[in-house]
Amino acid sequence: MSTTSSLDLQSFYPADLKILDVEETDDEIIIRMHSVSNNCTCHKCGAPLIKHHGSHHRKAQDLPILGKRVTLDMQIFDYNCSSDKCSGRFAATETFDGFLNYNSRMTERLEDFICLLAIETSCEASARIMNAMRVKVSGDTVIRLLVKRYKNQSPTVCGSTVGVDDFAFKKRHTYGTIIVDEKTHTPVAVLEGRDGKTLKEWLRQNQHVTAVTRDRASAYAKAVEEVLPDCMQIADRFHIHQNLMEAVNKVLGREIPATNAIPKDGESIEKETENQELSTSKEDGGKKNRIYCG
Numbered sequence: 274m275s276t277t278s279s280l281d282l283q284s285f286y287p288a289d290l291k292i293l294d295v296e297e298t299d300d301e302i303i304i305r306m307h308s309v310s311n312n313c314t315c316h317k318c319g320a321p322l323i324k325h326h327g328s329h330h331r332k333a334q335d336l337p338i339l340g341k342r343v344t345l346d347m348q349i350f351d352y353n354c355s356s357d358k359c360s361g362r363f364a365a366t367e368t369f370d371g372f373l374n375y376n377s378r379m380t381e382r383l384e385d386f387i388c389l390l391a392i393e394t395s396c397e398a399s400a401r402i403m404n405a406m407r408v409k410v411s412g413d414t415v416i417r418l419l420v421k422r423y424k425n426q427s428p429t430v431c432g433s434t435v436g437v438d439d440f441a442f443k444k445r446h447t448y449g450t451i452i453v454d455e456k457t458h459t460p461v462a463v464l465e466g467r468d469g470k471t472l473k474e475w476l477r478q479n480q481h482v483t484a485v486t487r488d489r490a491s492a493y494a495k496a497v498e499e500v501l502p503d504c505m506q507i508a509d510r511f512h513i514h515q516n517l518m519e520a521v522n523k524v525l526g527r528e529i530p531a532t533n534a535i536p537k538d539g540e541s542i543e544k545e546t547e548n549q550e551l552s553t554s555k556e557d558g559g560k561k562n563r564i565y566c567g
């Protein structure tokens with residue numbers, strides 16, 4: 274087995290991106306590269322492009338190297354797309370399939386890692402871990418990456434029983450609706466808003482649904498009632514438990530006084546006990562006394 278004392282950095286990048294030089298600072302490695310390709314694919318219509326239109330600088334983050342942020346500073350080409358779909362005049366920027374998307378500020382392998390981390394932990398935790406590894410990313414960006422991945426997935430066919438609930442993209446600002454297949458326990462759709470409008474659209478395209486478990490929000494109830502009137506609506510276990518706890522809380526609040534006096538000394542306790550015995554005796558009509566005397 275042969276060993277070497279250095280790594281060939283170029284072998285970690287597409288052959289069409291040639292490394293010009295590498296600059297290293299205390300916390301960052303900047304890799305300057307330029308494109309040597311002579312064709313690419315239009316990201317809008319998929320047509321093959323061969324005519325250069327110009328070039329521009331583009332920066333993107335890559336996976337960190339030994340705790341240092343890696344920035345790719347690239348000189349890449351622009352192309353003219355003359356296909357009918359792009360109306361014959363669309364300036365397409367160069368993409369590198371599987372490595373860098375046309376509008377991304379990160380390489381795909383970095384996005385893959387961030388999304389994996391977010392799924393295993395959470396969006397905010399993922400952002401914090403990546404920041405510790407010198408990658409600049411916020412929790413909101415991680416959410417956007419996950420949503421983008423979700424939108425690019427092929428539509429998932431779900432079973433006839435689904436669960437519907439809301440969640441926050443950004444608490445107190447923007448909310449969404451998630452639909453989960455109750456048999457496979459896998460998410461099948463993430464919709465914008467929680468007012469029921471997007472749920473109605475989704476239900477119209479999934480008329481085979483016969484049962485929906487949901488929270489207590491009237492928006493979801495109305496949406497299901499309107500689009501699928503024969504569909505069974507079921508309150509899920511979490512919300513039934515929540516209902517029960519609220520009811521118990523209300524009863525306790527009504528029946529138990531806000532303050533209960535605690536006797537200060539033994540005399541008070543004795544007095545209290547006497548009063549209780551007297552009260553019990555009156556209630557049972559002096560039955561206890563009669564048994565004692567007899």
Ligand SMILES: [Zn+2]
Nearest residue numbers: 315318354359
């Ligand atoms: Zn095109």
